[in-house]
Amino acid sequence: MEGPDALTQDDPNAMTDEAWQSVLRAVDQTYSELVAHQEQLEHQNAELTAAKHLIEGVLHSVSDVLIVIDRDGSVAEASESLFALVSGGAPEVLGRPVAEIFDAEGAAQIGAALNQLRMNHAVADFEASIPTETGAQPFHIVLSPRLDARDRFGGAVLSGRPLGELRRAYAELELSHEQLKQAQSQIVRNEKLASLGRLLAGVAHELNNPISFVYASTHALEKYVGQFETYFQQVQSGASRDELVRLRSELKLERALGNLSTAIHGAREGAERVRDIVADLRRLSSEGSGEKVVFDLAETARVGARWVERGAKSGVTVAFTGEDSLRVLGVPGHIQQIVMNLVQNALDAVDGGAAPEVRIDLAVQGGRARMTVSDNGPGIPDEQRAAVFDPFFTTKPVGKGTGLGLSISAKIADEHGGQLSLLPGPGAVFVLDLPLADTPGEA
Ligand SMILES: Nc1ncnc2c1ncn2[C@@H]1O[C@H](COP(=O)(O)OP(=O)(O)OP(=O)(O)O)[C@@H](O)[C@H]1O
Ligand SMILES: [Mg+2]
Structure with missing residues (x-):
């Protein structure tokens, strides 16, 4: 029996060592695998425990x-x-x-x-x-x-x-909504007061002129009355004809007579102007009823623009172009409010500019009345164009604007079946479109 057996017999320990080594290696590997498994299990166990605690919590x-x-x-x-x-x-x-x-x-x-x-x-x-x-x-x-x-x-x-x-949450929400509405109406009230203040400043300026007219005229009348009284006293005390002729030229009665009618005329003109302003004011305030009538948009625009000009004191005047008269259907007081808001914004925008210009153009286009209010101020940046009609959007400092002007104006235009829109510049260009009074099918 030769071969492997002989070899084993020659070196009996050689194979045994190798076998042992491979067995040991296998045991080692199995053990390290077991350890790894054990670690993995412990890890998973910790995760499971944490998840369980989380769920329980x-x-x-x-x-x-x-x-x-x-x-x-x-x-x-x-x-x-x-x-x-x-x-x-x-x-x-x-x-x-x-x-x-x-x-x-x-x-x-x-x-x-x-x-x-x-x-x-x-x-x-x-x-x-x-x-x-x-x-x-x-x-x-x-x-x-x-x-x-x-x-x-x-x-x-x-x-x-x-x-x-x-x-309960809903009731709380309702309550805070109510409070918000109250705060909002307070702001609106404040804004109304502020625009009333601006309006009054304009009206006061407007009234000042005719009143001082009346005042100056009555002053002159007083003077003439004194002169005529002196003359008539002389007539009654039986003064001679020569004396009366001398007195007449001394008192310059001929000229006084001419001036008398000028003074009366002046006083009447002033009073009429005051009457017209009061009528304008009454029209502006009495349209709570919101009843639509046929009126002249051009006239309303002129009155509105004038009041704002006078209130602004910047000396900038609004230039009018286009139609002299434009009959539209609507609530004149409300439309005047739009004009005043637009003109006020335009005057604010050109304030401090080099050659300030504000323009109102009146036209008929496509069977509609079209009033364009434009200025050469900085205009409205692209990113703000969408926002200017939002209520409370303003870039003006506190106390100068509440950001309600354009949103209220747009709403009024809408109620009239019209539209207030912003056109591309230069400067700011706002267009108010309204139905004409005489359009067939309307009114
Ligand atoms: N003509 C204009 N030129 C430049 N910016 C304008 C013009 N008109 C309006 N704007 C911008 O739109 C904003 C909103 O205008 P809006 O009239 O609604 O409010 P307001 O003028 O700020 O305040 P309020 O009218 O309530 O006094 C203004 O703050 C301004 O930034
Ligand atoms: Mg405004």
């Missing part, structure tokens, strides 16, 4: 009702908030069909929703009540599917938000 502290439902519709897990509601607590709830926790109507809805979930995984959303010791409590329920790793129906999660709380 959530279930414990969530104020809404949370129910984890098994594939067969029974309660697998639920939040503390549910246990607190149902008499008997956790033992009464866990493992029980979820529908039984709700009242009859709710149970039917949940049954139907679970069937839907099984079929097409559609999330359901409804109201249902849980009977409690203190009476039925309404909840807003959302029932969503719980899918397994292969995207198949594995149960559901039900979350219920107490509607009592929602209703």
Whole structure:
């Protein structure tokens, strides 16, 4: 017997060592694999424990009702908030069909929703009540599917938000909305007062002129009355003809007679001007009724522009071009408010500019009246063009503007079946389009 046996016999330990070594290597490897597995397991275990704590924490502290439902519709897990509601607590709830926790109507809805979930995984959303010791409590329920790793129906999660709380939140929201509305109307009131102040400044200026006219005329009349009185006293005391002739030329009665009618004329003109201004004012204030009449847009624009000019004191005057008269249908006081807002904005924009210009053009276009108010101020940057009609959008300092002018103006235009729009510059170009009074089919 030669061969391997002979070799073994020659060196009996050689093979044994090698075998041992390979066995040891295998054991080593297995051991290190075991250690790695062990580490992995410990790691996973720690993760699982953390996840469990997280879930327990959530279930414990969530104020809404949370129910984890098994594939067969029974309660697998639920939040503390549910246990607190149902008499008997956790033992009464866990493992029980979820529908039984709700009242009859709710149970039917949940049954139907679970069937839907099984079929097409559609999330359901409804109201249902849980009977409690203190009476039925309404909840807003959302029932969503719980899918397994292969995207198949594995149960559901039900979350219920107490509607009592929602209703309270709603009431709070309502309250703060109410407060906001009040604050807003306060701002609107302040804005009205501010524009009333501007208007009054303009009107006061406007009245000043004719009143001083009347004043100067009456002053002159007073002087002439004195002269005539002196003359008539002489006539009555029987003065001679020569004396009277001398007195007449001394008192310059011929000239006084001529001036008398000028003074009377002046006083009347001033009074008429005051009357017109009062009529304008009355028209502006008496249109609370909002009744539409046929009026001259050009005249309204002139009056509105003049009042703002006088109030502004910058000395810039509005140049008028186009039609002298334009009959439109609307509420003149409201339209005058638009004119005043646009002119005020234009005057504000050109204030301090090199050669300030504000222009109002009146035209008929496409059977409509068209009033264009333009200025050579800085214009409106592209990124603000969309915002200028928003209520409360303003770039003016506090106290100078509330940002309501254009939004109110646009609303008024709309109420008239018209439109207020902003055209491309240079400068700012606002166009008010209104129905003409004489358009067939209108008025
Ligand atoms: N002619 C104009 N030129 C440049 N910017 C303008 C012009 N008209 C309006 N704007 C811009 O649009 C903003 C809004 O105008 P709007 O008339 O609505 O409010 P306001 O003038 O700021 O305040 P309020 O009119 O309430 O006094 C202004 O603050 C300004 O930035
Ligand atoms: Mg304004």
